[in-house]
Amino acid sequence: MTTVAEAQQFILAHARSFGTESVPLAAALGRVLAQPVIADRDYPPFDRATMDGYAVQSADFQHNAEVSLRLLERIHAGDTGTQIVETGTCSKIMTGAPVPSGADAVVRVEDTQLEGDQVRFTMTSVRGGQNIARRGEDAHQNDLLLNDNLLITPQAASVLAVTGHADVVVARLPTVGIVSTGNEVIPLGAPVLPHQIRDSNAWALRGFFATCQITDVTATLAADDKAALRDTVAGLLEQKDIVVLSGGVSKGDADYVPEVLQSLGVRQVFHRVRIKPGGPLWFGVTAGGKAVFGLPGNPVSVQVAC
Amino acid sequence: MTTVAEAQQFILAHARSFGTESVPLAAALGRVLAQPVIADRDYPPFDRATMDGYAVQSADFQHNAEVSLRLLERIHAGDTGTQIVETGTCSKIMTGAPVPSGADAVVRVEDTQLEGDQVRFTMTSVRGGQNIARRGEDAHQNDLLLNDNLLITPQAASVLAVTGHADVVVARLPTVGIVSTGNEVIPLGAPVLPHQIRDSNAWALRGFFATCQITDVTATLAADDKAALRDTVAGLLEQKDIVVLSGGVSKGDADYVPEVLQSLGVRQVFHRVRIKPGGPLWFGVTAGGKAVFGLPGNPVSVQVAC
Numbered sequence: 001m002t003t004v005a006e007a008q009q010f011i012l013a014h015a016r017s018f019g020t021e022s023v024p025l026a027a028a029l030g031r032v033l034a035q036p037v038i039a040d041r042d043y044p045p046f047d048r049a050t051m052d053g054y055a056v057q058s059a060d061f062q063h064n065a066e067v068s069l070r071l072l073e074r075i076h077a078g079d080t081g082t083q084i085v086e087t088g089t090c091s092k093i094m095t096g097a098p099v100p101s102g103a104d105a106v107v108r109v110e111d112t113q114l115e116g117d118q119v120r121f122t123m124t125s126v127r128g129g130q131n132i133a134r135r136g137e138d139a140h141q142n143d144l145l146l147n148d149n150l151l152i153t154p155q156a157a158s159v160l161a162v163t164g165h166a167d168v169v170v171a172r173l174p175t176v177g178i179v180s181t182g183n184e185v186i187p188l189g190a191p192v193l194p195h196q197i198r199d200s201n202a203w204a205l206r207g208f209f210a211t212c213q214i215t216d217v218t219a220t221l222a223a224d225d226k227a228a229l230r231d232t233v234a235g236l237l238e239q240k241d242i243v244v245l246s247g248g249v250s251k252g253d254a255d256y257v258p259e260v261l262q263s264l265g266v267r268q269v270f271h272r273v274r275i276k277p278g279g280p281l282w283f284g285v286t287a288g289g290k291a292v293f294g295l296p297g298n299p300v301s302v303q304v305a306c
Numbered sequence: 307m308t309t310v311a312e313a314q315q316f317i318l319a320h321a322r323s324f325g326t327e328s329v330p331l332a333a334a335l336g337r338v339l340a341q342p343v344i345a346d347r348d349y350p351p352f353d354r355a356t357m358d359g360y361a362v363q364s365a366d367f368q369h370n371a372e373v374s375l376r377l378l379e380r381i382h383a384g385d386t387g388t389q390i391v392e393t394g395t396c397s398k399i400m401t402g403a404p405v406p407s408g409a410d411a412v413v414r415v416e417d418t419q420l421e422g423d424q425v426r427f428t429m430t431s432v433r434g435g436q437n438i439a440r441r442g443e444d445a446h447q448n449d450l451l452l453n454d455n456l457l458i459t460p461q462a463a464s465v466l467a468v469t470g471h472a473d474v475v476v477a478r479l480p481t482v483g484i485v486s487t488g489n490e491v492i493p494l495g496a497p498v499l500p501h502q503i504r505d506s507n508a509w510a511l512r513g514f515f516a517t518c519q520i521t522d523v524t525a526t527l528a529a530d531d532k533a534a535l536r537d538t539v540a541g542l543l544e545q546k547d548i549v550v551l552s553g554g555v556s557k558g559d560a561d562y563v564p565e566v567l568q569s570l571g572v573r574q575v576f577h578r579v580r581i582k583p584g585g586p587l588w589f590g591v592t593a594g595g596k597a598v599f600g601l602p603g604n605p606v607s608v609q610v611a612c
Contacts, residue, residue: 025494025509029516046501052558076530076560078489080501094530094560096490096603098501109558154513154612158605162506166495183384184402188331189472195352195386195404200468203331207460210335224382252358252415254382254400297402299464306460 002270007281010269014285018172018241025160028152030213031170037146040163042136047099051131054090054112054119055081055103061126068120075100090119099132106131176209177236178202178219181229181247181257182297185221201246201295201302208306224254234264237290244306247297249280257294258282266292278305308576313587316575320591324478324547331466334458336519337476343452346469348442353405357437360396360418360425361387361409367432374426381406396425405438412437482515483542484508484525487535487553487563488603491527507552507601507608514612530560540570543596550612553603555586563600564588572598584611 002010020034049055055075060067069090072083081100085091090107091100099106108131111123139145145159152160152170160168180199188198202219209217218240222232229248236243248257249271258271266284271294273281278301282294295305308316326340355361361381366373375396378389387406391397396413397406405412414437417429445451451465458466458476466474486505494504508525515523524546528538535554542549554563555577564577572590577600579587584607588600601611 026512029513045503052556052560076489078491078502078530095556095558096488096503152513154510154517155609157513158506158510158609161494161509162504162605164494164498164504182402183382185384188467188470192351192470196384197351197402198468198470200464203467204460204464206332207335207458207463211460224384250358250401252401254358299468303461303464 001272001274001279003274007270007273007283011283011291014269014289014291016289018174020169021172022167022169025157025166025168028160028168028170029154029157031152031168031173033146033148033150033152033156033168034171035169036144036148037160037163037165039139039141039143039145041141043138043162044133044135047135048133049093049095049097049099049106049131050133051106051108052094053092053106053108053131054121055085055093055099055106056090056121056126057085057087057103058105058126058128058130060087061121061124064124066121066124068115068118071114071117071119072100092119104128104132173212173214173216174241175216175239176214176218177240177243178205178217179222179229179232179236179243179245180219180297181222181224181245183224183254185247187221200299201297204299204303205244205246205306208303224248224256226256226260229256230260230264233260233292237264237266237286237292240290242291242293244293244295246295246302249282249294249296261292261294273305275304277301281305307578307580309580313576313579313589317589317597320575320595320597322595324480326475327478328473328475331463331472331474334466334474334476335460335463337458337474337479339452339454339456339458339462339474340477341475342450342454343466343469343471345445345447345449345451347447349444349468350439350441353441354439355399355401355403355405355412355437356439357412357414358400359398359412359414359437360427361391361399361405361412362396362427362432363391363393363409364411364432364434364436366393367427367430370430372427372430374421374424377420377423377425378406398425410434410438479518479520479522480547481522481545482520482524483546483549484511484523485528485535485538485542485549485551486525486603487528487530487551489530489560491553493527506605507603510605510609511550511552511612514609530554530562532562532566535562536566536570539566539598543570543572543592543598546596548597548599550599550601552601552608555588555600555602567598567600579611581610583607587611 072091074092075081075097077096085102113120222229248255268284271282280296295302378397380398381387381403383402391408419426528535554561574590577588601608
């Protein structure tokens with residue numbers, strides 16, 4: 001009998017792409033990215049101050065003595081400096097602002113005192129590049145930032161946003177038709193007689209698909225009647241990428257599912273897997289590559305097989 | 307400084323319910339159940355055959371000899387038997403069908419041969435109750451099946467469906483307002499100048515909330531301007547259950563967030579947590595119990611603090 005590992009291999013061997021589609025970024029979360037994401041520019045896009053402080057020339061601090069520099073201007077995040085920082089001068093700079101021309105270091109505000117237009121530095125050592133995130137330090141323009149075939153996590157969404165992807169190409173999700181078989185099964189919401197049970201398998205299956213963000217799912221009931229079952233499945237095979245049935249796959253008198261599926265041209269790949277419960281699992285594919293799963297009818301068996 | 311564990315405790319101490327709402331079962335997946343689920347009847351609701359076979363009296367098999375029994379009728383799933391199984395008789399029964407009166411065991415069809423209206427049994431030992439799932443064996447009417455405050459998994463959805471819950475009372479999810487602060491930050495979709503960066507934090511935050519199914523989220527930008535920031539946050543505090551800001555929580559000249567929040571009556575619970583990056587995290591609550599989070603502006607810091 002087919003083992004679980006073999007069954008999974010058989011199913012994966014018949015897995016196929018359902019194409020791609022472009023969706024707004026807000027709808028792309030949890031979907032699978034179907035395009036590589038390339039840096040549209042350097043990141044950071046400019047030499048950026050990582051502290052509030054003063055942009056200086058580090059050479060002004062090489063004499064190991066206290067230094068005072070003339071303040072040129074204040075540069076906020078979102079501004080650009082208008083003056084070049086030359087020896088003897090500095091510009092106040094806020095976190096996130098571009099470091100002005102001429103400066104090669106930022107001294108944090110805590111190490112300074114402002115006196116009129118002079119800034120007195122209360123430390124003596126300045127390292128070139130300190131407190132600056134260099135342009136291109138995180139990524140260079142045209143670098144690959146995200147591979148395709150990657151799940152779009154919140155972190156990936158952040159990368160997509162910063163690189164300007166208002167729309168994202170993602171893998172299209174399959175559409176699914178669910179069929180719960182059995183004369184005793186009635187739909188949720190209908191009155192239930194003592195010898196009937198409400199359909200629960202469709203809801204477990206909907207739930208499993210929902211965890212993969214697959215929500216284009218229709219669920220129908222089919223009586224234990226070959227012709228009716230055949231009509232129902234034939235209709236779903238036309239409309240849906242995947243069809244999943246529950247019940248009717250064992251060896252009983254009313255277990256028409258394998259026979260009906262094969263009469264519809266669904267080629268059996270395997271029937272029965274070495275799991276318990278869930279053993280009578282049936283899997284097949286159509287000539288067009290649509291996947292059809294016949295799960296047992298018992299609710300626990302359905303969940304295990306699924 | 308506040309540790310991460312302490313910060314989590316402070317936040318949880320201010321956590322509150324956002325009420326409950328009734329939603330269709332299809333919309334309840336991944337939500338938190340806010341009602342206990344009680345068995346509306348016994349499960350199984352009747353003595354149910356677990357195999358295709360023959361419903362018999364086990365007493366007919368106590369002589370350790372081969373047995374032939376007269377066939378009364380065929381009972382499919384969804385049917386009820388019309389005849390009582392007495393000694394010397396049996397009824398054919400399909401998996402899922404109710405065991406007819408008089409019978410106390412089901413012999414699987416593989417162990418029988420049908421000859422006219424006589425069924426010959428090719429085994430001799432029958433155990434009372436075999437191949438029958440007894441009424442109430444899984445749960446009795448009025449038993450508690452699901453506690454409230456439980457995440458609605460596919461398995462739970464199956465239980466909700468079988469017990470007839472077309473609509474489910476679930477915990478209402480909070481509404482969220484996100485504010486990305488910083489003059490240098492521009493919205494996704496707008497042209498970006500060299501010294502500007504696109505907002506990515508709102509997208510990371512949207513993503514984190516989406517993983518909790520929280521999708522009633524609006525995101526806005528606010529410049530580094532006290533009055534504008536105050537107006538934006540005041541508006542969100544009226545409309546939303548939770549407000550999350552990114553940026554402006556450090557000690558820089560443009561870090562107005564703590565001051566603005568306190569001026570709006572948001573009481574600081576903590577500011578700064580012993581994590582890196584993400585340390586300047588601010589958390590406070592309004593008198594009405596709304597939660598406000600001030601996250602740092604750096605994208606990695608936001609994700610760590612979140």
